[in-house]
Amino acid sequence: MSAVLAATDALPARPLIDAAFLHDPYPAYAALREAGPLHWSDEFFGGAWLLTRHADVEAVLRDDARFSAQRTGGWVNNAAAGGEMKGFQRLFARAMLFLDAPDHSRVRRVLNAGFAPSTVRALAPRIEALTKTLLDAVDAEAGFDFMASVARPLPAQVIAGLMGIDAEHQADFSAWSDDLAAFIGAPQPGPELARRAKASLLAMSDHFEALLPRRRRAPGDDLVSRLVQAEAEGQIQAGAELLAQCAMLLFAGHETTRNLLGNGLHALLMQREAWLRLQQEPALWPGAARELLRYDSPVQYTGRRVAADLVLHGQRLRRGDLVVALIGAANRDPRRHDDPDALQIARPRTGMLSFGHGPHVCIGAALSLMEAEIVWRQVARRWPGLRIDTPAPRWNGNPVYRGLLDLPLRNATAWASIDQRSKAAGSSRTSAGAS
Numbered sequence: 001m002s003a004v005l006a007a008t009d010a011l012p013a014r015p016l017i018d019a020a021f022l023h024d025p026y027p028a029y030a031a032l033r034e035a036g037p038l039h040w041s042d043e044f045f046g047g048a049w050l051l052t053r054h055a056d057v058e059a060v061l062r063d064d065a066r067f068s069a070q071r072t073g074g075w076v077n078n079a080a081a082g083g084e085m086k087g088f089q090r091l092f093a094r095a096m097l098f099l100d101a102p103d104h105s106r107v108r109r110v111l112n113a114g115f116a117p118s119t120v121r122a123l124a125p126r127i128e129a130l131t132k133t134l135l136d137a138v139d140a141e142a143g144f145d146f147m148a149s150v151a152r153p154l155p156a157q158v159i160a161g162l163m164g165i166d167a168e169h170q171a172d173f174s175a176w177s178d179d180l181a182a183f184i185g186a187p188q189p190g191p192e193l194a195r196r197a198k199a200s201l202l203a204m205s206d207h208f209e210a211l212l213p214r215r216r217r218a219p220g221d222d223l224v225s226r227l228v229q230a231e232a233e234g235q236i237q238a239g240a241e242l243l244a245q246c247a248m249l250l251f252a253g254h255e256t257t258r259n260l261l262g263n264g265l266h267a268l269l270m271q272r273e274a275w276l277r278l279q280q281e282p283a284l285w286p287g288a289a290r291e292l293l294r295y296d297s298p299v300q301y302t303g304r305r306v307a308a309d310l311v312l313h314g315q316r317l318r319r320g321d322l323v324v325a326l327i328g329a330a331n332r333d334p335r336r337h338d339d340p341d342a343l344q345i346a347r348p349r350t351g352m353l354s355f356g357h358g359p360h361v362c363i364g365a366a367l368s369l370m371e372a373e374i375v376w377r378q379v380a381r382r383w384p385g386l387r388i389d390t391p392a393p394r395w396n397g398n399p400v401y402r403g404l405l406d407l408p409l410r411n412a413t414a415w416a417s418i419d420q421r422s423k424a425a426g427s428s429r430t431s432a433g434a435s
Contacts, residue, residue, distance in 0.1 A: 016043055016050075017187055022397045025300060026341065029329035038313040041324075044187045045075055048303070048322035049315070054337075056312075057330035058351065060304055060323060062358035064101060067304035067323060069360055072098050074322075076194070088198035091205055094244035097252070097360070104359060107245060110230040111363055114162070114223045120366045123158070127374050130157055140383050140411035147407050150375060151261040158371060159253025163246070164222025165211065172207075176200035177251045185400035204247035212242070223249060257368045259298035259396075259403030261375055264289070266407055267296055267343055268376070269388050274345045279384055282377065288345035289373045294352035295343050300328040300402050302356065327353045328402070383411035 021028050032039060033052040041050050051057050060067050072093045076085050092098070096107045113119070134154060138144035156174055160167040183189050183197030212228060219225035227245055230236040236245065268275045278284055306321040317323070330353050332340040337350050355362035362368070379386065389410040396403050 016041060017399050022399060023395055025328055025399070025402070026332055029326060029332060030341075032326070033329055033333060036313070038315055040315075044303075044324055045322055046188075048324045049312075049317060050324050050326055052326050052329045052333075054330040054333040054335060054351070054353070057325040057327060057353055058357050060325050061302070061353070061356055061360065064104075064359045066307050066310060068100050068307045069098055069104065069304060070100055071303050071305045071322065075189075085194060085198060088194075088201055090240050091201055091244045091247065094241045095248035096245060096363075097248060101359065106235060107241070108359075108363065110227065110235050111223070111245070111249075114226055115363050115367060117366065120370060123162070123367065124370060124374065126161065127154075127158060127371055128378075130154055131375050131378050135378060135382060140386065140409065143389050143408060143410040145406050146265060146409050147258075147262050147404055150379075151258045151404075151407070154261070154375065155254030155257035155368075155371060158257075158367070159250060162222065162253070162367075163224050163249060164215075164220050165207075165224065165250075169207070172203070173250060173254070176204050177255050180251050181255050181398060181401045185398035187399065201247055204250060205243045208243055208246040252362075253364060255401055256298040256362075257364075257371050259401055260293060260368060260372050262404040262407050263296040263298055263402065264292035264372055265376060265379065266388070266393060266404060267292055269386060269409075271343050274343055275380070276384075278345060278376075279380055284345050285373050285377055287347070287349070289369050289376070290349065290352060291343065291345050291347050292372070293354045293369070294331045294337070294347075296402070297328050297331055297352075297354035298401060298403060299354060299356075300400055301326045302400075327356075383409075386411045 016028060016032075029052065032050065037051065037053045037056055039050045039052070041048055044050075051060060070093070072089060076089045076092065096104060096111070099107060131150070131154060134150045138149045152174055153170060156170045157167050160170065160173070177200075179193075179196040179200035183193045186193055189197075208224070211224060215222075215225050215228045216232075219228060224246060227236055227242055231238050231242050236242050268278070274288070278288055301324050304323045304325065306317045306319055306323060309316065309318050311317070331337070334340050337347075355365040355368075386409055389408040390406075393407050394405040396405050
């Protein structure tokens with residue numbers, strides 16, 4: 001059985017990723033953090049150093065000189081023997097997510113304009129309209145699954161529109177992304193996961209390979225056209241590099257947003273005080289969205305390779321060692337956040353790391369947050385009495401991309417009336433206090 005060992009030998013050897021962890025990883029993170037800042041684990045790709053505290057995770061993600069994002073080779077080779085993954089690795093390794101400077105900087109410059117603040121703000125009316133259409137289609141009184149009805153289709157539709165691709169293939173996009181997420185999220189992916197990820201990444205690549213000639217002939221203002229133009233100008237390499245950016249934008253564009261939508265709404269409905277306060281004080285929504293992202297991050301960890309031998313917390317890390325930055329643990333580090341296990345929707349900004357940090361900070365962070373805020377606002381306005389309609393929603397079992405498989409919800413007039421009385425009582429207390 002794989003085990004986690006504290007670098008200080010203060011922590012008994014035991015598996016980290018088990019059924020309890022996949023349901024709720026935060027108690028395990030707390031034990032790791034308090035036992036020490038750095039631990040060795042043989043659960044991750046043949047062995048990795050685990051960073052548990054906010055300051056260390058932030059520093060490693062910022063330090064692209066000593067910690068490299070190029071980490072796919074051993075990962076892919078460990079998953080499947082022989083040369084069967086060669087085509088997959090050729091694409092996978094060229095995605096911006098796994099590039100170091102100067103290649104990473106070059107590719108990111110091409111895409112930055114597509115996620116500029118003005119571009120993202122201009123998408124708000126379309127996202128509002130898409131959300132309204134999806135919510136109009138469900139019967140909240142009878143009950144509906146939020147993940148299937150909203151959280152899965154909306155981000156797929158948004159990224160498809162941004163990339164200028166046909167949303168009618170939404171089911172394919174989601175299935176391909178599921179296979180890639182399962183592969184990336186497995187601490188030690190086996191051959192079957194690797195083969196499914198390969199088939200899905202190559203299917204994505206084929207989809208874009210058929211689209212690119214049309215964009216070359218008739219470019220638009222979408223992300224794929226932007227990449228094609230950059231290819232013509234020599235900023236993006238033709239072939240694997242171009243196709244890798246297309247495929248991974250499609251994947252990243254809705255995988256984490258889907259889980260943010262579900263995780264955040266689940267947290268709010270589990271803690272009615274926050275849900276009711278947001279209905280009473282909607283100006284809190286922007287900060288609340290960031291707090292929900294910190295509280296239950298859709299990305300729980302990421303990895304880096306040590307670029308040159310170094311010493312960290314008294315341990316010698318050698319060139320090529322894998323470092324796993326536990327974002328979920330860092331986001332609840334009491335050294336950085338007061339009362340970190342509490343959901344505080346008015347919490348001051350204190351540096352949540354859910355979108356990464358440094359050169360590789362998520363390029364679509366603002367878009368993802370905007371989607372989430374729009375959806376949650378609309379849901380709260382429509383159904384103030386919304387409740388989770390199951391004692392145990394099912395988590396997806398992915399230790400990296402934490403999210404729900406389903407989130408059954410139901411609205412009831414009785415619940416809404418209770419909530420309205422609660423809000424009125426709260427308002428009366430506030431008025432009395434002010435007088």
